[in-house]
Amino acid sequence: MSTTTVTDAGVGAVLSTPAPPAARRAATPRKVRRLPVQKAWPIQIILAAQLGLLVGGVALWEAAAEYGWIDAFFWSRPTAIWATLLTFFESGNAFVDISYTFRSTLMGFFLGTVGGATLGLSFWWSRNYAAIMQPYIICFESLPKLALAPLVILVFGMDLASKVAIATALTLVVSTLTAYAGVRAIDPDGERLFYSLGASRWQVFRKLVVPACIPWIISILRVNIGLALTGSIVGEFIASQHGLGRTIMYAGQTYEIALVWVAVLVLATLSIVMYVGVSWLERVLRKGVTH
The missing domain is CATH 1.10.3720.10 (MetI-like)
Known part of the structure; x- marks a missing residue:
């Protein structure tokens, strides 16, 4: 009956064999993606932005009529x-x-x-x-x-x-x-x-x-x-x-x-x-x- 002898060098060679790419990817922890949460602005900022849009629009309208960008008779x-x-x-x-x-x-x-x-x-x-x-x-x-x-x-x-x-x-x-x-x-x-x-x-x-x-x-x-x-x-x-x-x-x-x-x-x-x-x-x- 024949026997196979595994030397220490052979064991080291087996242990030093690199893992396949799929195994390396599986072992690497994946970065967990979370649902982005948008922080709500304070109500004061919301109201200020709304008022700013209104005032800006009215001012632009007045300037456009003043400088002739639009026809003030029709607009x-x-x-x-x-x-x-x-x-x-x-x-x-x-x-x-x-x-x-x-x-x-x-x-x-x-x-x-x-x-x-x-x-x-x-x-x-x-x-x-x-x-x-x-x-x-x-x-x-x-x-x-x-x-x-x-x-x-x-x-x-x-x-x-x-x-x-x-x-x-x-x-x-x-x-x-x-x-x-x-x-x-x-x-x-x-x-x-x-x-x-x-x-x-x-x-x-x-x-x-x-x-x-x-x-x-x-x-x-x-x-x-x-x-x-x-x-x-x-x-x-x-x-x-x-x-x-x-x-x-x-x-x-x-x-x-x-x-x-x-x-x-x-x-x-x-x-x-x-x-x-x-x-x-x-x-x-x-x-x-x-x-």
């Missing part, structure tokens, strides 16, 4: 807009126009959102009812509703009702389709669980369907602000005795560009006020859902 200038703003509020008609536009926007926003959400939630009760109504709703959504504004003015008159009707029409269908999307997203297993525990159909609707669709309805509130405001302004463009839309139309026809900018700034302020109100309403609704 106006901040100093002229400020003077017109003071005159607009001192004339006494400003608050009447603002109140008129705000009321029509708010009423159209409320009627369109609540009515559309109610209609969308009602589709849960019957699939056949939803299948019958859905083509009509989609058809109404595809219609250029602003093109029907003159007809709405003729039917409802030149008063506030016609502006509310246009604002409601713009927000109704969007709210309906959004609420219906929430209804279709409800988990059927959740409904089976409620029924297995002895819940009635009304209890399932009130305890499961409505809370599940609240986030979907909340998501459309901010969009409806712009849609309701657009409907009110378009109605005032066509025929109205009051409102910021009427002011913009009159200023455009008489080439009072500074007055146009004044009305636009007031509209922007109005939309910010409504945005803050909707944000508060969202917090209230979310707390109601969580509790």
